[in-house]
Amino acid sequence: MGERAESKEQRAESSEKKAKATRDEYGDTLLELGKKRSDIVVLDADLSGSTKTAKFAKAFPGRFFNMGIAEQDMVGTAAGFSLTGKVPFASTFAVFETGRAWDQIRLTVCYSNTNVKLVATHSGITVGEDGASHQALEDIALMRALPNMTVIVPADAAETASVINAVADFKGPVYVRLGRAKVPYVMPDDYKFKIGKAFAFKIGKDVNIIAAGIMVAIAKKAADILSKDGIDTGVINMSTIKPLDGETLLKAARNSKLIVTAEEHSIIGGLGGAVCEFLAENHPVPVKRIGINDTFGCSGSPDELLKIHGLTAEDIVKTVKNAI
């Protein structure tokens, strides 16, 4: 299941690379895809500069459609495009994409099983200073509940490139959750994303942290601290939240005493919820969920907000130590 030890060389190389926002990588990858494939069309709802679809718009104006501030129409139009064999990527901020247009996603994307790629940026607290109105903390739960929907949360820019290429080839509805802020590179250089496959950096004997998105880098930091303190800690990047990689999850649960989930999303209905549902039915073990505790956010820098919401590496360390 992609489990492997990260070599010292890889680790050194990764840390040398600069951080990059997943939305930036999305814009770059979309541009490359546009050059290779004429069936790709891109839609945006007046946020192309922020979602980075503007790069595609500039290169391929005939295949870019700015829908204005009208997310519901954008999603329906994207569904229409897919019905003519196009592969539409529809982008806006996560809160508007998944919330504002939920019924449209339900009917014309998921129920109709159209080949629409919803790639949302500015998810969770990475939108920061804009505050709670703009912080999608429920988007994974909203998308996960829809039949036919695949839900993916890449951990870094490199994985984002791999994810966007994979979903362009995949037939069916997909939701990809991206952030605003820069994130460090965490995945090994030779890593290639596959839909539905988790990546285990290591399976720990004491505890395994199942993380997604920006929390993967933070979970790795926590694991380093815990391992130094003698607690054998594994980290798994569960980038596909639906369908969940039960096989890797079972391996982690069978080999350790505790599972910790870490996500930058409500603890209700997101990664933590998905992991608990699976483990409760297949291999009950103690689980601690780290995430936003059923509350709205507030304005602040992403780093400040990580602290306020208890999402730092130190918070994870504390949770693990309290639990075992």
Next chain:
Amino acid sequence: MTKGKVTDVKELKHIAKKIRLHILHMLTKSGSGHTGGSLSAVDVAVAIYFSKMNFNPKDPSWKNRDRFILSKGHAAPLLYAIMAEAGYFPMDVIDNLRKVESPLQGHPCCTSLPGVEVSTGSLGQGLSVANGIALGLRLDNNPARVFCVMGDGEIQEGQIWEAAMTAAHYKIDNLCAVVDNNGLQIDGPVQKVMGIAPIHDKWAAFGWHVIGIDGHNMEKILNALNEAESVKGKPTVIIANTTKGKGVSFFEDKVEYHGITPTPEEYERAVKEIHNG
């Protein structure tokens, strides 16, 4: 790829009669479904399907087919009756409307029934999908056209006006929208529930070419469809003034027949009326 198109008014009227009979049959048999709004849009939908559209019932996903989107998805019996009449599936399948595992779901489902372009039912969404299809066809230089039938109550949904802006902004002229303007919605007269007048002016203000007609006059419907096809550089909407429950006197203009089906006795009376009408 389609059977010879019907342009003879008399023959189209005859087909419309058959469609009304199919609708009444399937609704009586199912015991649930939407009678009034299925009957009101019959003449317009028959004219679109049988006089205008290119399609192949044996190959529902034929690339060059014209597309029909029933945005007012509760009129599913109308769509099913037309598809059965056009040869998409055997006529006896209409007996299974709203039955478990039937391809004829309560509202159109594109994954259950080939030939349904997109699932509808939650109102206000069809026009956006129609726009997307029309733009996709344009990118491929495909001359196929898109038809989208909406209800008048349905245009209370904000998304309709988002889509109206999009169609005008992108000059979508391979699209013809129809408002089935029957004046009634579940809770009563449209103007009483939530006024939408003046409809004509609203669409015109959004940049559309607007044609108003009697939606039960087959000659006028054909003329309007021809006009829509000739308009370039902007989308066209036909406001078809119709009567809810049209064709069955005791259903006509009755708000309670929005979501009620005929009793067996009413069915017999209705069939007689349509045969004599």
